Amino acid sequence: MNNPNDQIKKIVILGGGSAGWMTAAMLAKQLEQSCTITLVESNQIKTVGVGEATIPPIQNFNRILGITETEFLSACNGTIKLGIQFENWKQKQHTYMHPFGRFGADFDYMSFPYFWMKQQLTGAQQPLQEFSLAWHLSQSNKFITPSSDPTSLASNFDYAYHFDAGLYADFLRTYAEKLGVVRIEGKVANVFNHPDNGFISGLQLEDNQEIKGDLFIDCSGQRSVLMRQNLNVPFHSWSHLLFNDSAIAVQSTHTKMLQPYTRSIAHDSGWQWRIPLQTRMGNGNVFSSQFMTDEQGLDCLLNSVDGKVLTEPNKIKFETGRLNSFWDKNCVAIGLSAGFLEPLESTGLHLIQSAIMRLIRLMPNKDCDQLSQSLYNKETELEYQHIKDFIILHYKATERDDSEYWQHCKGLEIPDSLKQQIELFKQFGHLDVHEKDLFKQDNWLAVLTGQGIMPAKIAPIVTHKNNLDIEKTFDVMQKQFQQITMNATSHEMYLAKHCPYRPKR
Numbered sequence: 001m002n003n004p005n006d007q008i009k010k011i012v013i014l015g016g017g018s019a020g021w022m023t024a025a026m027l028a029k030q031l032e033q034s035c036t037i038t039l040v041e042s043n044q045i046k047t048v049g050v051g052e053a054t055i056p057p058i059q060n061f062n063r064i065l066g067i068t069e070t071e072f073l074s075a076c077n078g079t080i081k082l083g084i085q086f087e088n089w090k091q092k093q094h095t096y097m098h099p100f101g102r103f104g105a106d107f108d109y110m111s112f113p114y115f116w117m118k119q120q121l122t123g124a125q126q127p128l129q130e131f132s133l134a135w136h137l138s139q140s141n142k143f144i145t146p147s148s149d150p151t152s153l154a155s156n157f158d159y160a161y162h163f164d165a166g167l168y169a170d171f172l173r174t175y176a177e178k179l180g181v182v183r184i185e186g187k188v189a190n191v192f193n194h195p196d197n198g199f200i201s202g203l204q205l206e207d208n209q210e211i212k213g214d215l216f217i218d219c220s221g222q223r224s225v226l227m228r229q230n231l232n233v234p235f236h237s238w239s240h241l242l243f244n245d246s247a248i249a250v251q252s253t254h255t256k257m258l259q260p261y262t263r264s265i266a267h268d269s270g271w272q273w274r275i276p277l278q279t280r281m282g283n284g285n286v287f288s289s290q291f292m293t294d295e296q297g298l299d300c301l302l303n304s305v306d307g308k309v310l311t312e313p314n315k316i317k318f319e320t321g322r323l324n325s326f327w328d329k330n331c332v333a334i335g336l337s338a339g340f341l342e343p344l345e346s347t348g349l350h351l352i353q354s355a356i357m358r359l360i361r362l363m364p365n366k367d368c369d370q371l372s373q374s375l376y377n378k379e380t381e382l383e384y385q386h387i388k389d390f391i392i393l394h395y396k397a398t399e400r401d402d403s404e405y406w407q408h409c410k411g412l413e414i415p416d417s418l419k420q421q422i423e424l425f426k427q428f429g430h431l432d433v434h435e436k437d438l439f440k441q442d443n444w445l446a447v448l449t450g451q452g453i454m455p456a457k458i459a460p461i462v463t464h465k466n467n468l469d470i471e472k473t474f475d476v477m478q479k480q481f482q483q484i485t486m487n488a489t490s491h492e493m494y495l496a497k498h499c500p501y502r503p504k505r
């Protein structure tokens with residue numbers, strides 16, 4: 001029998017960035033006032049101020065919180081995201097998209113991409129992205145919500161959002177406070193630990209106030225005040241694999257129609273993002289200090305920004321990697337305090353979301369048992385490893401060698417897991433993907449084929465399939481994609497309809 005005295009009664013969250021408020025909101029919703037939740041944040045320490053492009057599971061996070069799309073888009077200056085357009089990654093002047101959702105539709109009980117690969121290997125030219133409805137819609141600046149009819153091609157795509165991370169944190173703060181979360185303003189000056197087991201017992205603020213708790217969640221960003229500074233959990237660096245270590249972000253005015261996708265534009269020493277919000281554009285440059293100084297990085301960004309720059313440059317330094325354990329004693333790290341992977345596939349907020357849901361599933365008693373802790377750490381570690389491999393793929397699968405930076409990428413020794421994935425794909429087009437993986441077959445295919453990697457041979461199971469029959473099926477699909485796109489509304493119209501309180505440009 002469960003003993004109520006064993007149960008966690010007080011949760012303390014340190015940090016009020018996206019990680020802190022996402023955690024506070026979801027815990028308050030799911031724990032239904034079975035314990036108190038206190039969030040400590042300091043106005044003296046700014047949040048990282050970026051993190052505006054997401055991936056489709058964010059819809060689920062909002063759905064669980066009971067937040068409607070209209071409320072969310074209106075409050076957070078949000079727009080629709082149908083994928084990421086990668087420019088200059090395979091070669092200069094080359095563009096491909098990693099769209100959200102599936103490619104084509106399966107037929108003859110076979111996965112669609114095998115038929116597409118067969119056609120390509122027998123001379124067809126049509127890029128894979130042209131079999132994605134998300135791609136068709138994005139190229140026309142249009143949007144519809146996916147159909148709930150599983151037999152329709154219009155059910156086969158997905159979407160996410162771009163939004164203002166600061167507004168999202170404010171929105172979730174209001175939500176969490178309504179559910180009883182108590183916010184305390186103050187800077188942590190000291191952390192107390194139990195002398196017998198090293199568990200954290202309380203946080204002392206600069207004004208000497210002490211905040212006691214049973215479970216502590218470290219959302220203190222790169223400072224990692226509890227996990228790295230207090231509990232001395234080591235950091236495992238991946239900077240030898242992903243060597244970018246700098247970013248600069250600025251906001252600017254819009255000059256064009258709102259595009260429903262993120263742009264990732266590679267340059268000689270890194271890449272830039274363009275994230276369109278309703279009232280402004282988010283721009284950033286991600287680069288390596290080995291190949292570009294901060295001054296050059298800023299020039300590179302400012303010289304390519306369309307529109308008027310609205311903000312001072314936000315310069316951020318980072319190291320790619322993650323903690324050796326994400327849960328130690330009675331403390332769990334969520335957000336930048338747990339690790340960092342560059343935002344090439346917009347996975348930062350997703351890592352927060354999945355950490356929160358994992359913690360809720362494995363919520364311990366006060367003793368923070370080893371078995372739950374080990375499972376939590378194992379699952380989180382696998383998630384980081386998987387995303388890391390997927391990001392490295394973009395740097396490895398390139399034909400670019402036109403600068404020292406890209407030559408360095410070419411020479412990188414990549415993890416065995418990624419090597420095996422690429423080799424497996426190069427043989428017959430198979431991929432090793434698992435149910436819990438964030439990136440599935442179609443995600444890998446988008447990047448592999450988008451950057452020019454193709455299998456050497458047709459998968460034996462489709463060799464005997466008739467090419468003319470395949471072509472006919474492809475033609476029917478293309479006509480349907482075109483028809484659905486023609487009937488869709490423009491992205492701007494969709495926002496106007498769904499954001500009655502839409503901020504003015």
Ligand SMILES: Cc1cc2nc3c(=O)[nH]c(=O)nc-3n(C[C@H](O)[C@H](O)[C@H](O)COP(=O)(O)OP(=O)(O)OC[C@H]3O[C@@H](n4cnc5c(N)ncnc54)[C@H](O)[C@@H]3O)c2cc1C
Nearest residue numbers: 015016017019047048051053188220221335336343348349
């Ligand atoms: C360049 C860059 C681009 C990114 N782009 C994306 C993207 O497009 N999509 C995406 O999903 N993710 C992105 N991310 C990741 C995303 O920004 C973060 O995952 C997210 O913002 C979470 O940050 P955080 O809350 O962990 O930390 P922060 O925002 O840094 O918040 C830390 C909080 O801790 C508090 N704090 C710290 N120390 C103390 C103390 N001693 N006492 C009291 N309070 C304290 C601070 O006041 C603050 O409230 C990006 C990250 C970077 C660096």
